[in-house]
Structures are given as C-alpha cells and as structure tokens.
Amino acid sequence: MIEVVNPTTEEVIGTVRAGTPGDVDTAVTRAAAAFPAWAATAVEERAEVVRRIAEGLTARADELASTMTAEMGTPITFATKVQVPNPVGIANGVADALEAGYFTDEVIGNSLVVREPAGVVAAITPWNFPLQQMVAKVVPALAAGDAVVLKPSELAPLTADLLAEVVAAAGVPHGVFELVHGTGPVVGEALAAHPRVDVVSFTGSTRAGRRVSALAAETVKRVALELGGKSANVVLDDADLGRAVKIGVANAFMNNGQACSAWTRLLVPADRQEEALATAVAAAAKYVPDDPARSGTRLGPAVTAAQRDRVVGYIRRGVEEGARLVHGGVDAPTERGFHVAPTVFGDVTSDMVIAQEEIFGPVLSVLPYTDVDDAVRIANSTIYGLGGAVFSADPERALAVAKRLRTGQVDINGAAFNTSAPFGGYRQSGNGREFGRYGLDEFTEVKSIQR
Incomplete structure (x- = not known):
C-alpha cells in the first residue's frame, strides 16, 4: 500500500x-x-x-x-x-x-x-x-x-x-x-x-x-x-514597476511555488533593481507559511519532506554562488509541516544555478538587465521554455518582446490564464x-x- x-x-x-x-x-x-x-x-x-x-x-x-x-x-x-x-x-x-x-x-x-x-x-x-x-x-x-x-x-x-x-x-x-x-x-x-x-x-x-x-x-x-520550466517575467523600463513586481511575486509563489510555468525569474532594468527588490520583499512578506486549510493562508508547505529539503538546498546554493539574499532563507518557518520560507534573491546572474534550474518552491530570483536585447538574451538563456511574462506601458512594445521569447506562453501585463488556448513548451x-x-x-x- x-x-x-x-x-x-x-x-x-x-x-x-x-x-x-x-x-x-x-x-x-x-x-x-x-x-x-x-x-x-x-x-x-x-x-x-x-x-x-x-x-x-x-x-x-x-x-x-x-x-x-x-x-x-x-x-x-x-x-x-x-x-x-x-x-x-x-x-x-x-x-x-x-x-x-x-x-x-x-x-x-x-x-x-x-x-x-x-x-x-x-x-x-x-x-x-x-x-x-x-x-x-x-x-x-x-x-x-x-x-x-x-x-x-x-x-x-x-x-x-x-x-x-x-x-x-x-x-x-x-x-x-x-x-x-x-x-x-x-x-x-x-x-x-x-x-x-x-x-x-x-x-x-x-x-x-x-x-x-x-x-x-x-x-x-x-x-x-x-x-519543467524556468519562466522569466520581463519588466520593461516603461512599465508600472510596482504593479509588475507584485503580480510577479504572486505568480512565482502561487501553489506554494510548485508550478511549472511560474515566473521564477524577475528581470528588471539594472538601475531600478533596488526599487524592485524593496517591492518584492514587501509583497513576499505577505506570504506567511501557515495551514493551507485556513482561508487566509497564501503559502502552504512543500508536498514532501524531500521536496522541502530540495528547495532549501537551492537556497543554500544561491547564497554560495553570491546571490544577495534579501528575504527568507533556509530556516524552517514552522515547527510542523514541510514549509519553506518565501525567499527573494537579488543580484542574480543568468549563469547561476538558481537562475537556470527549476527549484519548484517559493524562491524568486531578481536579475538586472542593461537593455531590451539583454533582457531577451537572459530570458532565453535556460534549457526551458514553458511560460513567461512581459510588462510595459506600451502593449505593442510588450507584444514585440513577447514574440522574441522562446517559450510556449507569454502573458502581457498580467493577462488572465486561458483554459482553451494551447498550453505547452519549447x-x-x-x-x-x-x-x-x-x-x-x-x-x-x-x-x-x-x-
């Protein structure tokens, strides 16, 4: 049995x-x-x-x-x-x-x-x-x-x-x-x-x-x-950064971070990374690990102890690689249950393991970019291509970037999920x-x- x-x-x-x-x-x-x-x-x-x-x-x-x-x-x-x-x-x-x-x-x-x-x-x-x-x-x-x-x-x-x-x-x-x-x-x-x-x-x-x-x-x-997936949320320089980051955190942490199409990489203009990190930390702080059977709980546990340990191992790896831990970490947030603290990293580069491998937990990596071409390069730099997002004040500009992403789905400015549109990956x-x-x-x- x-x-x-x-x-x-x-x-x-x-x-x-x-x-x-x-x-x-x-x-x-x-x-x-x-x-x-x-x-x-x-x-x-x-x-x-x-x-x-x-x-x-x-x-x-x-x-x-x-x-x-x-x-x-x-x-x-x-x-x-x-x-x-x-x-x-x-x-x-x-x-x-x-x-x-x-x-x-x-x-x-x-x-x-x-x-x-x-x-x-x-x-x-x-x-x-x-x-x-x-x-x-x-x-x-x-x-x-x-x-x-x-x-x-x-x-x-x-x-x-x-x-x-x-x-x-x-x-x-x-x-x-x-x-x-x-x-x-x-x-x-x-x-x-x-x-x-x-x-x-x-x-x-x-x-x-x-x-x-x-x-x-x-x-x-x-x-x-x-x-699997390692989806990128590309926030362009003309986007409403606060809105884009809040929606991005919600997507990255949905279902306890256990979603193959989650936007686990947040790409922001380098000169606005600190602003993005402050917003991400404020948003992540609202994801308090708790009993998922309670109506107000946003973040439940990992599915097994082994999955929890795997996610914690990636958090340790991120610190070892030199990413800046700005929220969360490896410590268990509850006495019982396979919970992982919601975690945000800054100063992540595209060659780091936490930016390349699927973690499958509530871990968000913030990657700064220099220009749109750099952002597209970073977004397309993994072996995956399942989901993604683009935020911009100009829908046509966002669409142009979305078409350059090598991925099966791209949401523009937080558009709703469509259960009749094709879902799958590159x-x-x-x-x-x-x-x-x-x-x-x-x-x-x-x-x-x-x-």
Missing part, C-alpha cells in the same frame, strides 16, 4: 494500493477491448459526456478542493479559485471544440482528410495540479474517442479517485477509463513501454520525461510531454500542446482517403 501524507500535519490521511506491471497489463487490455465501441460513438454523444464531467466537477468542487489541500498542501483559497475552476474550464473548452466541428472532414483535391481516435492513451500526471493535469489529458482523450489508462501521482492519488467517480457518473462505459495507482518506476514505466498503448501523455520533470520518451520509443508510440519544457482543439490534436490520427 502507498500511504498518503498530509504535508501540513505530517500525518497519514489515506492509502491506495500500489499497482504492478500486471495491473497495468490488465487495465490496458480492458481499455483496448473497450476502445472500438467508444471510438464509434457519435461526436455529439462524446461532447455531452464531457459536459457532464464538467458538471460533475462543479458539483463536487468543495470536496475536490479540500482533498487537494489535504494531500498536497495547496492553499484552500487557491484550490477553490483555481485548482477546480481551471479543470472545469478545460473540459468545457474541449466540448466547445467538438461542437465547433473539430471532427469535420476536410477535402484537399481528390483526398478526404479525416480525424480518427488514436487508440489507447496512457495519461501520467503530477501532484502539483492534480485535477487540472488529469482533466487536461483524460477529457480530450475521451472526447477524441480514445480509451484511457490514468496513472496519477502517488503523492496526490485521492483526487484521482474522486475524478474516477465523476467520470463514471458522466456515463463513460466500463473499460474506456481505467485508473491504476502506483509509482513512476513501476506503473508509469510499464505504461510507457506497453505495446498496446498508442499514446503517452506525461506531465512531470524533464528527467522523468526523457525516461518516458526512451521507453515509448521502443514501440514508436506518440508521446506528449509537459515538463525545448526541454516538452512537446505537444494541451487544452481546447490543440489538446485534441494529441489524441487523434489524421487519415487521407483518395477518391
């Missing part, structure tokens, strides 16, 4: 059975058997099922939010406002794409081009946005007519059980959706290597993504990867896209029929 530990209380709050390669084979076999009938269902029927999944998530929003807070430490307010509504929006966006004619045939000369379900999908999901990432894979795959075997993170498995109940209640037939709990090295690897799995959709670390790709390559299956942040019609592309095949 796998014990589920509340990272705030350090107490066991549940258990799930650790799956085996045999369990994976059974689930994949059932999914493969159920696939033909589900693939043959009308697109309209599948769209209705997706709408019912969205309705089911909405109906159980409070339960889902409290479960995520308990098992992975996301603040309850963030869970209520983001961790549940985003998946609902993603599901409805997929249904919208179906109803807008995603599966409409195309004629090119004497060819009829049709989209068809890809087959059996293995969905391997993380713990930091458990519901969102499960929905981002499971729902478009089901909508496309695929059968799905889900392997959720063993650190946040209880949310997956709730999703399974919602999916069943929405009318998804037996075998079309299968759930196998377990660890990545056992269940995840068995899924990635299984010869009857046609598509693997994985969200997690870049290291684990490379392993998934290698295993999947043995059977030449399609692989979609949403991996370079070692992965390949493929999620959400809306772009997410459906990952789970369909395109066939040309010449007439």
Whole structure:
C-alpha cells in the first residue's frame, strides 16, 4: 500500500494500493477491448459526456478542493479559485471544440482528410495540479474517442479517485477509463513501454520525461510531454514597476511555488533593481507559511519532506554562488509541516544555478538587465521554455518582446490564464500542446482517403 501524507500535519490521511506491471497489463487490455465501441460513438454523444464531467466537477468542487489541500498542501483559497475552476474550464473548452466541428472532414483535391481516435492513451500526471493535469489529458482523450489508462501521482492519488467517480457518473462505459495507482518506476514505466498503448501523455520533470520518451520509443508510440520550466517575467523600463513586481511575486509563489510555468525569474532594468527588490520583499512578506486549510493562508508547505529539503538546498546554493539574499532563507518557518520560507534573491546572474534550474518552491530570483536585447538574451538563456511574462506601458512594445521569447506562453501585463488556448513548451519544457482543439490534436490520427 502507498500511504498518503498530509504535508501540513505530517500525518497519514489515506492509502491506495500500489499497482504492478500486471495491473497495468490488465487495465490496458480492458481499455483496448473497450476502445472500438467508444471510438464509434457519435461526436455529439462524446461532447455531452464531457459536459457532464464538467458538471460533475462543479458539483463536487468543495470536496475536490479540500482533498487537494489535504494531500498536497495547496492553499484552500487557491484550490477553490483555481485548482477546480481551471479543470472545469478545460473540459468545457474541449466540448466547445467538438461542437465547433473539430471532427469535420476536410477535402484537399481528390483526398478526404479525416480525424480518427488514436487508440489507447496512457495519461501520467503530477501532484502539483492534480485535477487540472488529469482533466487536461483524460477529457480530450475521451472526447477524441480514445480509451484511457490514468496513472496519477502517488503523492496526490485521492483526487484521482474522486475524478474516477465523476467520470463514471458522466456515463463513460466500463473499460474506456481505467485508473491504476502506483509509482513512476513501476506503473508509469510499464505504461510507457506497453505495446498496446498508442499514446503517452506525461506531465512531470524533464528527467522523468526523457525516461518516458526512451521507453515509448521502443514501440514508436506518440508521446506528449509537459515538463519543467524556468519562466522569466520581463519588466520593461516603461512599465508600472510596482504593479509588475507584485503580480510577479504572486505568480512565482502561487501553489506554494510548485508550478511549472511560474515566473521564477524577475528581470528588471539594472538601475531600478533596488526599487524592485524593496517591492518584492514587501509583497513576499505577505506570504506567511501557515495551514493551507485556513482561508487566509497564501503559502502552504512543500508536498514532501524531500521536496522541502530540495528547495532549501537551492537556497543554500544561491547564497554560495553570491546571490544577495534579501528575504527568507533556509530556516524552517514552522515547527510542523514541510514549509519553506518565501525567499527573494537579488543580484542574480543568468549563469547561476538558481537562475537556470527549476527549484519548484517559493524562491524568486531578481536579475538586472542593461537593455531590451539583454533582457531577451537572459530570458532565453535556460534549457526551458514553458511560460513567461512581459510588462510595459506600451502593449505593442510588450507584444514585440513577447514574440522574441522562446517559450510556449507569454502573458502581457498580467493577462488572465486561458483554459482553451494551447498550453505547452519549447525545448526541454516538452512537446505537444494541451487544452481546447490543440489538446485534441494529441489524441487523434489524421487519415487521407483518395477518391
């Protein structure tokens, strides 16, 4: 059995059975058997099922939010406002794409081009946005007519059980959706290597993504990867610095700093770094580590003791490299729970480890730049390319800079997240896209029929 530990209380709050390669084979076999009938269902029927999944998530929003807070430490307010509504929006966006004619045939000369379900999908999901990432894979795959075997993170498995109940209640037939709990090295690897799995959709670390790709390559299956990030928030010299920094701190510390697309690098004009640091420290001071189940808490714990220690190790590394620690540090801010003090570094250079590697905790690095070209160079200097931001008083100037950033998403002046727009990364942040019609592309095949 796998014990589920509340990272705030350090107490066991549940258990799930650790799956085996045999369990994976059974689930994949059932999914493969159920696939033909589900693939043959009308697109309209599948769209209705997706709408019912969205309705089911909405109906159980409070339960889902409290479960995520308990098992992975996301603040309850963030869970209520983001961790549940985003998946609902993603599901409805997929249904919208179906109803807008995603599966409409195309004629090119004497060819009829049709989209068809890809087959059996293995969905391997993380713990930091458990519901969102499960929905981002499971729902478009089901909508496309695929059968799905889900392997959720063993650190946040209880949310997956709730999703399974919602999916069943929405009318998804037996075998079309299968759930196998377990660890990545056992269940995840068995899924990635299984010869009857046609598509693997994985969200997690870049290291684990490379392993998934290698295993999947043995059977030449399609692989979609949403991996790490080291996103830059580029504040131009004409921007409202105070507003940009406050929004940037909120983004960097959201979900306890455990977000792959978080703006963990704040790039500011060199002559305004001290002003930016003062604002960042004032903003960071409002993120007081506390019980995430309390409505006023902004910063909960790291998901595990090991993750806490990893983040603290990066803070130590930043000090050793010569970055200026202006807020926070390595000391434990609470007596119980895997909390990390919200931390801000100044005088960070792009060659430092804390500016290059994904920390996955509440740590913000402030990097001064000389001009726009220097800012773009710094922003593009990592192996990642998932998220990013640009702030400027001139929207067109901001857009010009956004287009120069080698990253999958860029928010201008704090624009809202869009659950129907494509989400994914460049370079070692992965390949493929999620959400809306772009997410459906990952789970369909395109066939040309010449007439």
